[in-house]
Amino acid sequence: MTPAEVPDLDPVIHAQARLRVVSALSTLRDSDSITFPRLQEILKMTAGNLSVHLRKLEDASYVEVTKTHRGRTPTTLVKLTRRGRLAFEDYTAALRALLSPHQEES
C-alpha cells in the first residue's frame, strides 16, 4: 500500500465550518443559489465568519458568490459550483471508504 493510494481528504472541505457550508449548499438543486442571510440562518454563523469561509471556498472555485439587486435591495447569492459539488461527493465517498473499507477492497 503506497500513500498515493490513500484517498486524500480535501483540505478545503476538511474543516467543520466549511464542511457545514458545503453540505448545506449541496442540498440545493443544480444551479440553484440561496441568499446569504438565509444560508446564515441555516448555519447559525455570524456574517463575518460565514464570509471568511465562503471566501476560502470561492478561492478554491467550490462556490460562486454573486452580488445582485432585487428591485432596489442588494442581494448576495451563493451557490455550489460543479467543481464544489464534485469535491463534496468525493469527500463523502472518501469518508464512506474509511468507515467501510471492505467494499473498497473487494
Add this chain to the structure above:
Amino acid sequence: MLFHISLLVNFAMQTSLTLCDKVLCMAPNDDDLPPADPAESLRLIERERAETERTITPDPRGLLWPWGFAWVLGFGAFFLRYGPDNRTFVDLPDWLPLTLLLVLFVAAGAFTGWFGSRISRSISGPSNRQGAMYGIAWSLAFAGMSAVLSTTNDLLPDPNAAMLWAGVMVALTGAMHMAGGAIWNDRNLFLLGAWTSVVNVIGIIAGFGWHALILAVLGGGGMLLVGTLQWLRLQRLDGRGRG
C-alpha cells in the same frame, strides 16, 4: 484491514496537520478544525442537509390546510343548502354556497401563493422559475375555467350550474396536483391529485347533493390529511438530522 488502518492514520494525520497549521498560524478559530472522525463528519453532513431541507421547504400545512378548510367549509355549505333529493338542511340564500366557495378558493389561492413565495424568495434559479410557472399555471387555468363556465350561468338552473362549477373546479384541481407531483417527483402530491379526481367522479355519479358531501369530507379531508402527513415527514427529517 491494512488499508483501513492506513486510511484512518491518514485521516488523523491530516487532522493533526491542519491542527498544527492552525496553532502555528495563531488563528484560534475552532470551526476551522476538522471533525473528530469520519463518522462524526458524516453525521455533520446529514445534520446540515436535513436542516437545510427543512428550512427551504415551505411548511406543507401552510400550502394544503387553507385548501382543505376551503373545501370542507365551501362544499359543506353546498351540501347543507343543496342536499340529496332536493333536500335543504339549512336554508341559506341560493347564491351563498357558490359565492362562498369561490371566495374561499380565491383566499386559499392568494394565501398559499404568498406563503410559498415567502420561502422561495431566498432561493434563486431553476427551482424558483419552476415554482413561479406552476403558480401562474394555477391562476391562468382557473381564470380560463371561470371565464368559460360563467357563460353557462343563465342557461342552467342554479343547482345544475353549481354542480358544473364544482365538478370542473375539482377536476382542474386534481389535474394540477397530479402535475405538481410529476414536476417535483412528490408522490404524496400526485396521490392527492389522483384521489381528488377519483372522488370527484364518484361524487358526480352519486349525484347531486352527495357530490358536495363527498368533496367536503373526502376531498377537503384528504388535503388536511396529506398536509399533516407531509409535515410529519419533515419533522422526522428534522429529528433524524438532530439525532
